[in-house]
Structure formats: C-alpha cells, structure tokens
Amino acid sequence: MVRRGFAGVKLPALPARPAVAHHGGMQQQASSLATLAQACIHCGLCLEACPTWQLTGREDMSPRGRIRAMVDAGRGEVPVATVLPAVDACLGCRACETACPSGVRYGAILEGARAEVLEPARPWSWRRMFWRPLIRQVLPYRRRFALLMLPVRLIARLPGARAFPLFGRLSAMLPPTRQLPEAPNSPAVPQDARRAVLLEGCALPVLYPGVVSASERLLAAAGYRVARPATGCCGALEAHDGATAAVTRRVSRVFGALDAGVDVVVTEAAGCGAHLKAHRPEDGPPVLDLAEALLQAGWQPRVKLTGPSGAPLRVAYQDPCHLLHGQRLHEPARTLLERAGAEVLPVADPGRCCGGAGTHAFLHPGAADRLGQAKWDDLAVTRPDVVVTANPSCQMQLDAARRGSGGHLEVLHLTELLVRAL
Ligand code: SF4
Ligand code: SF4
Structure with a gap:
C-alpha cells in the first residue's frame, strides 16, 4: 500500500544485466x-x-x-x-x-x-572523514560517547544551532538529561534462578539510563538473577558501517565476558538484539529481547496500568524494525502490555520504519523528518495516553516528531512503562 504523502509510481523496467566480468581481488x-x-x-x-x-x-x-x-x-x-x-x-x-x-x-x-x-x-568525503571515526572510535565506547554528549548538548542549545542541519537534528532528537528515580530494593532471587546477563549497550546508558535500571528491575521481578558485566559495545553500529573485523572482535568480547552458567543474554535495544542473534557463537547462550525474556519467565504485573480516567491505559506501540523485521517479534511486547492491563491500539502500517535507524537520521535528516512525521501521525491519530517503543533511536526519533508537532504525549521505552506495573 502506498500511503499518503508518499509517491506512488510505476515500476521502471529492469535494465538488462551486462555480461559478467571479473576484476582481480573483487x-x-x-x-x-x-x-x-x-x-x-x-x-x-x-x-x-x-x-x-x-x-x-x-x-x-x-x-x-x-x-x-x-x-x-x-x-x-x-x-x-x-x-x-x-x-x-x-x-x-x-x-x-x-x-x-x-x-x-x-x-x-x-x-x-x-x-x-x-x-x-569509499572516496574521501564528509561521511568518511567525520562519521566513520565517530561510529568506530567514539560511539561504541560509553565514556567517550558520554564525554562527547557534554559539548554536543551545549552547542545544540545555542541560538542559531538549528540553522546547521546536523545540530538542528541533534537539538530535535537528543533526549533531556534525566534524573534516575531511586530504585526500590530488588526482590530476593533464589540461588538456582536462571541467570541473565543484561547487555546495556553503549547508547542506552548514556541517553536513557532509566531504561537500563527499569529492565534490570523487571528481569529480577520475573525471577532472573541479573548481572551487568562490562561487555562493551556489541558492534551493531560498526556492522552497519562495514567494519567487519571490529564486529568480530566486539562480539567475541561480549560473549567472552560471560561467566560459565549464564543462561541468557538479554538486550533491551532492538538493534543490538538483531545484531547479536545474527552473530552469536554457536556455543554461546541464547540471546533474547527483553520482552521475550519476561514472557519466558512468566512475568506478571502487580498493578494494572490505567489512564487518567481510570480506564485501561491506551498505548500506541511502535514496532522497532529490528524487532519486527530483524527478529520477527510482533507479539511479545503487545502480550506484556495487555497482561499489564493496557489497551494496545491498532496502528496503521506498523512495519514502516520511523526513520530513526541508528545514525541514519543524522546522515539523512530530510528523509528522517518525513518518515518520522508520517509515523507520528499514525501513532497520534489513535489518541493514546502514551506512545511506546523498544529501541533508543526509535525513541529519539518519535520524541523529535512529537516535539515537532507540539504534542505532550509521553514517549517511553517498553520497560519504562512496564516497570510502573510492578
Ligand atoms: S528482494 Fe525479494 S521481493 Fe524484492 S525483488 Fe527480489 S525476490 Fe522480489
Ligand atoms: S530502506 Fe528499503 S532496501 Fe533498505 S532495508 Fe529498508 S526496505 Fe530494505
């Protein structure tokens, strides 16, 4: 289906494939x-x-x-x-x-x-000189990423910064720095409980630290013994940038950091989950998305999620592409939300990307704006109490579209909402 605002066109005929020619090392x-x-x-x-x-x-x-x-x-x-x-x-x-x-x-x-x-x-270009070092030398390292965010947040707030496409995009997308709510004591977990390693990743702890602590609390409430070893970045961003050697190194480091006896590796970022499922060593523990892990453990909420009128909370759920297409997971998040008493609203064209797509929104701000606005319109028209997703770049992108529309709806990661049902 070609949707409003998008071009509907006839398909041009495919040109004939030229004869095969081989060129040395290629x-x-x-x-x-x-x-x-x-x-x-x-x-x-x-x-x-x-x-x-x-x-x-x-x-x-x-x-x-x-x-x-x-x-x-x-x-x-x-x-x-x-x-x-x-x-x-x-x-x-x-x-x-x-x-x-x-x-x-x-x-x-x-x-x-x-x-x-x-x-x-790739010839010398802005992308090669600036983005490649950023993607390979800064973003995968949490401290470097956090340090970079300090001046970036300041510059993005300067008057006139929006005139520059990159800083305009940054000031639209960066989430506000959030104070972490004090976490209550985690419930006691038996020694023989299943052992889960929660992979924090590199972006989430810097941009959305509340998501990481909410995920840990949910896993513990579902009966897992949770550890957060220093695994480092999983290499998903570098895989999108064609850095194969770095990806192999990073995946080995993630799985090498796990103690024997770890039952599952859990991710709360759809992109990391899809990447690790594709690159997991055969003898490594299974990789689960957080919603899968909660369902497998039979997680149950303690309270129901309600809206302002006391009726079931109306949730517009946006499927991250790396969950829906990358991991073929459509139901787990919806099942958990319904279990927590929420009404999950039908959203048009759920498989269409919101335009966040890792670093893509910064490299292609025009397309990102159009896709983000179209996705936001589809979500907002359902008149939800809250918009929910499960990937940091989707959350940033939807928040940017919300701010662009002048809306006041909350945009939350799935775990930030489910933790309210504990
Ligand atoms: S990628 Fe699949 S759907 Fe697309 S043209 Fe090829 S066979 Fe057809
Ligand atoms: S943008 Fe198009 S070609 Fe690229 S992954 Fe998405 S559907 Fe496939």
Whole structure:
C-alpha cells in the first residue's frame, strides 16, 4: 500500500544485466554477494514495503535496485562511487525481507557489500572523514560517547544551532538529561534462578539510563538473577558501517565476558538484539529481547496500568524494525502490555520504519523528518495516553516528531512503562 504523502509510481523496467566480468581481488566478494543475491527473482514485491522507494519512487532507491547495484559493484561492473548514494540512503530496516516471497537475506547482502565492497572503496568525503571515526572510535565506547554528549548538548542549545542541519537534528532528537528515580530494593532471587546477563549497550546508558535500571528491575521481578558485566559495545553500529573485523572482535568480547552458567543474554535495544542473534557463537547462550525474556519467565504485573480516567491505559506501540523485521517479534511486547492491563491500539502500517535507524537520521535528516512525521501521525491519530517503543533511536526519533508537532504525549521505552506495573 502506498500511503499518503508518499509517491506512488510505476515500476521502471529492469535494465538488462551486462555480461559478467571479473576484476582481480573483487572476484571472491562478488561471488559471495552474487550467491546471496541469487535468491532475488526481481519480482518487485518488496518495493512498496521500502520507505525510501515510497519517498522517491526510484528503482535505485528500492531493495531490488540496491541488490543489483551492490552485486554489480562487487563484480567491478559499475564504480562504487555511483552506487554509494542509494545504498547509503538505505535505512537497513529490513522491511523488504519481511515482504520478500523468495527469502532474500537483504540484511546480510547489505552488511557484506558494505564490508567487502563499498566501504573499502569509499572516496574521501564528509561521511568518511567525520562519521566513520565517530561510529568506530567514539560511539561504541560509553565514556567517550558520554564525554562527547557534554559539548554536543551545549552547542545544540545555542541560538542559531538549528540553522546547521546536523545540530538542528541533534537539538530535535537528543533526549533531556534525566534524573534516575531511586530504585526500590530488588526482590530476593533464589540461588538456582536462571541467570541473565543484561547487555546495556553503549547508547542506552548514556541517553536513557532509566531504561537500563527499569529492565534490570523487571528481569529480577520475573525471577532472573541479573548481572551487568562490562561487555562493551556489541558492534551493531560498526556492522552497519562495514567494519567487519571490529564486529568480530566486539562480539567475541561480549560473549567472552560471560561467566560459565549464564543462561541468557538479554538486550533491551532492538538493534543490538538483531545484531547479536545474527552473530552469536554457536556455543554461546541464547540471546533474547527483553520482552521475550519476561514472557519466558512468566512475568506478571502487580498493578494494572490505567489512564487518567481510570480506564485501561491506551498505548500506541511502535514496532522497532529490528524487532519486527530483524527478529520477527510482533507479539511479545503487545502480550506484556495487555497482561499489564493496557489497551494496545491498532496502528496503521506498523512495519514502516520511523526513520530513526541508528545514525541514519543524522546522515539523512530530510528523509528522517518525513518518515518520522508520517509515523507520528499514525501513532497520534489513535489518541493514546502514551506512545511506546523498544529501541533508543526509535525513541529519539518519535520524541523529535512529537516535539515537532507540539504534542505532550509521553514517549517511553517498553520497560519504562512496564516497570510502573510492578
Ligand atoms: S532495508 Fe529498508 S530502506 Fe533498505 S532496501 Fe530494505 S526496505 Fe528499503
Ligand atoms: S528482494 Fe525479494 S521481493 Fe524484492 S525483488 Fe527480489 S525476490 Fe522480489
């Protein structure tokens, strides 16, 4: 379905594929990409699910067009520089995977192409000089990230900062610094309880520290023995930036930091969960999204969530793409909310990305604004008491859209709401 505000267009015919030519070292990468891409039968059923195709109506901004472009670049048939703009504009939301009848693993193709073909050949540019060091050397390290946030918050508040697209986007998206509510004592947990490691990640403790403490309390209330070892970043942002060696190192470090006997690794950020599920070593403990972990443990609320009138709290839940498409988890959050007495409202087009998408909103502020506003409109029209999501970049993006609309609704992470039912 092509939605209001988005372009509805006829699909251009696919150009004939040129003859295969091999170019030295690119041959191997080309063959692995081409193998993954072979599953694509060019049917085009993914196009209408793709937010960038909806915005532009262009074949090169569709999953099908991008797959072809990445394979052709891997074969050396087109220069990397000509492919980069359309691939960079991809949100990595993987809505195309959900829509694809042929089982194409678009996320794997994108990650492989970035690592093996696109990033090594990226010409000097603002993105390479500024974003690459930021994504690889600052954001994965919590202290560096927190230090960076100090001047960034100050600059973003300066009059005139909004005239610069990056600082305009930052001042719109950065959540206010929050005072952590004092946590009550956690309930006593038996020694033989299941042991969960809560992966804090790098962004959440800096941007939304209340989410981490709420998650820990919920897991303990569900009967887990919870630990938060210093695992460091899981490497999800670097995977989106094509830094394969760093990703392997970070995933090894996460699982190497776990004691023997850990039963589950739990994430409360959809992007980290999808990434770790894809890269988990075979002998490592299973990775669960927090909602899955609570459901598995049979979590029950102590009080019901109610709205201002005393009726069940009306919740508009926004599915993070890395839960819905990346982990195929649609029900767990809704089940928990209903168990806590909330009324979960039907939201139109739940599979369409909100435009947050990790660092994408900062790199493509125009598309992010349009997608964020469209998503906010779909959520707000349900007249909820609260908007809920489960990923930090979605929460920032929805909060920015709310502020842009002059609304006063709360935008909460799932755990920030569920903890009110303890
Ligand atoms: S990941 Fe999202 S934005 Fe990228 S091609 Fe697929 S549907 Fe489109
Ligand atoms: S990715 Fe899937 S849905 Fe899209 S064109 Fe290829 S086979 Fe069809």
